[in-house]
Amino acid sequence: MRQKIVAGNWKMNNDKSETKSLIKGLNKSIKKLSLENTRVIIAPSFVNLASAIKKTKKSKIEVVSQNMHQSKSGAFTGEVSADMLTSIGIKTVIIGHSERRSIFNETDNLLAEKVNSALENDLETIFCFGELLEDRKSGNHFNIVEEQLKNVLFQLDEIAWENIILAYEPVWAIGTGETASPEQAQEMHAFIRSIIEKQYNKKVANAVSILYGGSVKPANAKEIFSKEDVDGGLIGGASLNAADFSAIIKAI
């Protein structure tokens, strides 16, 4: 079911005590909000997931993972499996972030394996994708986004889409201070819905939540979130500050 979602991707930030104090600040500032149809999500690092779950027990905040390995278990030094995540109470995982693609060489093939493994293990998946600046400049951005979705998600059956959240994150807008305009976000989100409708049907296209990510700040959140096909945001830098992140939550 389509939902309003504000998610904070903390990336490799916040040690144990910083994690605790940021959650404390967030809990305090969102306590009085009604947030009836809105999900609030944070994605701390692996090592802080368990303590973050504990600290959010009585709050509206959901704790999710930034990544996982596609295999069930085995000799994969330094990796974390779906089972390990679900065993501590994680219900959702982010897959395909552009930093995983560009820095850790994660390909569409690998991401398809990860998404399949997450869904098989009952982990809802926030799937990230988006074009590079050169793709946007050459006018190839729609093709790139279509390819990314085709290669990873269009092999899924219709039912699996109930556990998919999309996060369109144009790479040129991530951490750069340069946001896609609300019109650019809306144009791409509407395009995404149209290709899902073509591949599946209207029901699937209208039910999926599509988040925008890339330099969302308190100052621009409201306008971006006001667009018809934008269901929320995946926030990096601004989610590391309780006042900024809660201002973004209030903007939805």
Ligand code: 13P
């Ligand atoms: P910024 O909000 O810092 O641009 O990061 C966006 C992002 O990568 C969220 O996953």
